[in-house]
Amino acid sequence: MNTHVKPSKLVKGATGDWEIIVGMEVHAQVTSRAKLFSGASTEFGGEPNSHVSLIDAAMPGMLPVINAECVAQAVRTGLGLKAQINLTSVFDRKNYFYPDLPQGYQISQYKSPIVGEGEVIVDVSPTEQIRVGIERLHLEQDAGKSLHDQSATESLVDLNRSGVALMEIVSKPDLRSADEARAYVSKLRTIMRYLGTCDGNMEQGSLRADVNVSVRRPGDPLGTRCEIKNVNSIRFIGQAIEAEARRQIGIIEDGGVIEQETRLFDPTRGETRSMRSKEEAHDYRYFPDPDLLPLHLDQSYIETLAADLPELPDEKRARFIKDYALPPYDAGVLVADRESADFFESVAKGRDAKLAANWVINELFGRLNKEGQGIATSPVSAEQLAAIIDLISDGTISGKIAKDVFEIVWSEGGDPRALVESRGMKQVTDTGAIEAAIDQIIASNPDKVAQAQQKPTMLGWFVGQAMKATGGKANPQAVNTLLKAKLGI
Amino acid sequence: MSVDTTTVRRIAHLSRIAVTDDEVAHLQSELNAILAFVEQLRGVDVEGVEPMTSVMPMQLKKRADQVTDGFIADEIVANAPRREDHFFVVPKVVE
Numbered sequence: 001m002n003t004h005v006k007p008s009k010l011v012k013g014a015t016g017d018w019e020i021i022v023g024m025e026v027h028a029q030v031t032s033r034a035k036l037f038s039g040a041s042t043e044f045g046g047e048p049n050s051h052v053s054l055i056d057a058a059m060p061g062m063l064p065v066i067n068a069e070c071v072a073q074a075v076r077t078g079l080g081l082k083a084q085i086n087l088t089s090v091f092d093r094k095n096y097f098y099p100d101l102p103q104g105y106q107i108s109q110y111k112s113p114i115v116g117e118g119e120v121i122v123d124v125s126p127t128e129q130i131r132v133g134i135e136r137l138h139l140e141q142d143a144g145k146s147l148h149d150q151s152a153t154e155s156l157v158d159l160n161r162s163g164v165a166l167m168e169i170v171s172k173p174d175l176r177s178a179d180e181a182r183a184y185v186s187k188l189r190t191i192m193r194y195l196g197t198c199d200g201n202m203e204q205g206s207l208r209a210d211v212n213v214s215v216r217r218p219g220d221p222l223g224t225r226c227e228i229k230n231v232n233s234i235r236f237i238g239q240a241i242e243a244e245a246r247r248q249i250g251i252i253e254d255g256g257v258i259e260q261e262t263r264l265f266d267p268t269r270g271e272t273r274s275m276r277s278k279e280e281a282h283d284y285r286y287f288p289d290p291d292l293l294p295l296h297l298d299q300s301y302i303e304t305l306a307a308d309l310p311e312l313p314d315e316k317r318a319r320f321i322k323d324y325a326l327p328p329y330d331a332g333v334l335v336a337d338r339e340s341a342d343f344f345e346s347v348a349k350g351r352d353a354k355l356a357a358n359w360v361i362n363e364l365f366g367r368l369n370k371e372g373q374g375i376a377t378s379p380v381s382a383e384q385l386a387a388i389i390d391l392i393s394d395g396t397i398s399g400k401i402a403k404d405v406f407e408i409v410w411s412e413g414g415d416p417r418a419l420v421e422s423r424g425m426k427q428v429t430d431t432g433a434i435e436a437a438i439d440q441i442i443a444s445n446p447d448k449v450a451q452a453q454q455k456p457t458m459l460g461w462f463v464g465q466a467m468k469a470t471g472g473k474a475n476p477q478a479v480n481t482l483l484k485a486k487l488g489i
Numbered sequence: 490m491s492v493d494t495t496t497v498r499r500i501a502h503l504s505r506i507a508v509t510d511d512e513v514a515h516l517q518s519e520l521n522a523i524l525a526f527v528e529q530l531r532g533v534d535v536e537g538v539e540p541m542t543s544v545m546p547m548q549l550k551k552r553a554d555q556v557t558d559g560f561i562a563d564e565i566v567a568n569a570p571r572r573e574d575h576f577f578v579v580p581k582v583v584e
Contacts, residue, residue, distance in 0.1 A: 032554050039557030048575040049565045053558035057565050069554030097505055099579040147576070148583045155583065156576035159565070283503055293549040294542055 023173035028198040036165035037064030056163040058102035070165040083118025100144035113138035126329040133172035178238035240265035324353035
């Protein structure tokens with residue numbers, strides 16, 4: 001898809017430039033109450049093995065029955081990725097042995113996934129947008145969890161996650177840098193959060209990625225790739241790609257050859273290392289699961305789901321640009337999550353949208369980030385911020401005073417208009433009062449007056465003094481006009 | 490298509506089936522007999538024929554998204570050779 005080599009994406013090696021090629025398999029936990037093939041809860045945490053049915057523990061004779069909502073969630077996600085929905089898909093067994101996989105196989109989809117090719121538009125920076133091809137999305141079971149820290153010789157196995165539905169979203173090898181990969185995963189997460197199909201909570205493992213990395217000389221055929229397994233944060237995805245690309249370039253430049261293998265990223269050492277134990281596991285001997293019939297979907301079922309989809313981030317962004325005349329980047333920041341977009345819309349409704357966007361992005365988001373808070377827990381509500389903007393727009397307070405009001409509302413709460421009244425923060429637009437202050441300054445600084453008349457840039461000093469004398473409440477425009485008139489400049 | 494003794498050993502290992510050296514030759518000929526039969530099937534022209542997954546036209550049975558199971562940790566670990574606080578205990582497996 002990205003056929004042109006962008007010079008800015010190339011990495012300098014000792015012997016020249018290299019291009020990094022990245023493809024990703026993102027495992028996203030489906031938002032559902034019960035598991036993919038059993039009635040046990042998907043809730044995070046819980047006592048060991050409490051969210052486990054006899055099916056999840058692979059007791060003999062138990063049969064899987066598919067959860068209709070997990071199917072609907074996969075279809076919704078496919079629609080959100082502008083992808084082909086396959087009316088027939090098949091569940092296969094992927095065979096391997098591991099203590100947290102009691103069945104001895106994972107039920108997955110191999111040859112016939114539920115969702116086929118699609119596309120995601122990703123903003124990499126304010127000025128750069130890329131298109132990333134989606135190869136497929138399929139449904140599969142999660143495995144259980146092994147705990148290794150409790151003892152030197154034993155591992156503890158908890159099957160609470162065993163059988164929880166995952167969507168594996170496979171991208172085409174369209175990514176060309178760590179930045180692009182990070183932006184792609186963020187975008188996938190945004191789309192799925194809008195859709196309500198995956199909560200995207202990386203700390204709880206709801207979103208993990210296997211990252212395929214290879215390098216080549218620009219224009220050459222694809223190099224041998226290595227797969228970095230189970231990277232569980234967006235930051236680590238970027239670091240893993242950079243570390244792995246550096247490793248591969250180093251080997252090739254020293255005359256070596258890359259061996260295709262599975263690797264693990266070690267965040268504390270900032271490097272990847274081989275997972276030799278996984279090498280033979282690549283022979284999964286897939287075959288159709290005889291316990292499950294093929295999954296058939298009706299076109300009308302898909303259309304019903306499509307009709308109920310919420311407005312997606314790309315559409316919302318386009319609407320914000322069109323309806324509120326926002327710069328594309330600002331619109332992109334606002335739609336990054338649904339709550340922020342809703343917050344902005346309730347602030348902007350019937351008001352100066354650009355002013356509203358500036359306040360939401362710079363003051364509110366800036367402050368929330370600093371305090372490590374999210375929009376959901378913002379101490380300043382949309383109504384309060386809207387009131388502050390109204391006070392600016394009707395000339396009651398200046399933008400500078402508004403920041404003070406914002407601070408008070410943030411830490412103490414309250415109605416901004418009442419606060420401005422009770423604390424005497426109203427802007428002085430009464431020219432008489434401003435004039436008196438200015439006259440006073442002019443009278444006591446004859447030398448500065450003389451200077452100003454020679455050098456009009458001195459005006460700034462007088463404006464500063466006047467603002468100081470009025471406690472910052474004077475209308476800056478009125479001050480300017482009056483000063484110019486009185487100083488004759 | 491046929492398998493050699495190395496493939497027989499590899500498949501046995503992947504399936505975690507213990508196969509002794511003197512069983513390999515016998516298994517090899519059994520597997521090759523099965524593969525020869527599949528080879529014979531391959532001669533049939535199935536162009537345009539949908540794979541049959543069921544004799545009766547049946548739909549995949551589906552379930553509503555309700556929590557109807559679980560909370561039986563005692564039973565889940567009841568047969569485990571080793572357990573601790575409702576965890577299964579297995580020999581150390583670590584990457």
